[in-house]
Amino acid sequence: MNDHLPEDLDDRLRAYLATRALQPGDRLPAERTLAQRLGVSRPTLRHALRRLADDGVIEIRQRSGAYLTGLDLADLLAVRMRLEPFAAALAAEAATDRHRRLLRDALRDAAAHIDEVDAFARADIAVHDIVADVCGNRVLADVLASLRRAAGYSRRATSGDPALRRRTLTQLTGLVGAIIDGNPAAAEQAMAVHLGDVGAALPGTPPQRRPESPSRARHRAVQ
Incomplete structure (x- = not known):
């Protein structure tokens, strides 16, 4: 896979979520699926997901996955x-x-x-x-x-x-x-x-x- 710089991946991940029309509380696609769709390794994807969590866009739940937050x-x-x-x-x-x-x-x-x-x-x-x-x-x-x-x-x-x-x-x-x-x-x-x-x-x-x-x-x- 062709890993991208984290900043670029952040933008692409946010754009992908926007096109999915997810609602607050919805679970993001599985990590493996997201990594394949974005063409990056799973460790690189995890780094981008943590950045989105830090920004309050998603919530990462242990053994459950990542969920879109209820940000107003x-x-x-x-x-x-x-x-x-x-x-x-x-x-x-x-x-x-x-x-x-x-x-x-x-x-x-x-x-x-x-x-x-x-x-x-x-x-x-x-x-x-x-x-x-x-x-x-x-x-x-x-x-x-x-x-x-x-x-x-x-x-x-x-x-x-x-x-x-x-x-x-x-x-x-x-x-x-x-x-x-x-x-x-x-x-x-x-x-x-x-x-x-x-x-x-x-x-x-x-x-x-x-x-x-x-x-x-x-x-x-x-x-």
């Missing part, structure tokens, strides 16, 4: 809706020429892979990672990194929608443009719109559970 994706995205627009605003203030180049490169990568679910998801993640890195607040960046790892499963599930991928590309274009232009308000709004659209597309999430944008929450608070 709407709650997870609600937290991101509070933090990532703020990070985007900070990034618009702190971005250097190097950061702007990295954002343009990630955006071009997303556009080049608009018809490829996994590659587009990776480019989408790259944009968010760069924004977090640029914001200049290490505590915030570390929290966002943890949230994005936990959201990896849902990201690949929503990236399977071609219409959503096209909208996401348009939204990321606006976000990157606002950061490059040094416009914090526009960057904050662009990130909020993007995450709100993702929230509306979460499978099985009723409208009342969908996360609220920071600007809408502030407007409601002063009414």
Whole structure:
């Protein structure tokens, strides 16, 4: 078998789980089956499964197997809706020429892979990672990194929608443009719109559970 780097295997394993339409509490396929499907050895697969368990995506039970957790994706995205627009605003203030180049490169990568679910998801993640890195607040960046790892499963599930991928590309274009232009308000709004659209597309999430944008929450608070 041709073993891949753990980071690559993580992405491929998450994508495979997303395409299986598993529900929280469902048991993953047997270890031997997963290893064969992904073309890796069982020790390498176990390493990737442990990483998913660390991220809260699955639960490994002794002598029973691995199970998809009951992670509440709407709650997870609600937290991101509070933090990532703020990070985007900070990034618009702190971005250097190097950061702007990295954002343009990630955006071009997303556009080049608009018809490829996994590659587009990776480019989408790259944009968010760069924004977090640029914001200049290490505590915030570390929290966002943890949230994005936990959201990896849902990201690949929503990236399977071609219409959503096209909208996401348009939204990321606006976000990157606002950061490059040094416009914090526009960057904050662009990130909020993007995450709100993702929230509306979460499978099985009723409208009342969908996360609220920071600007809408502030407007409601002063009414």
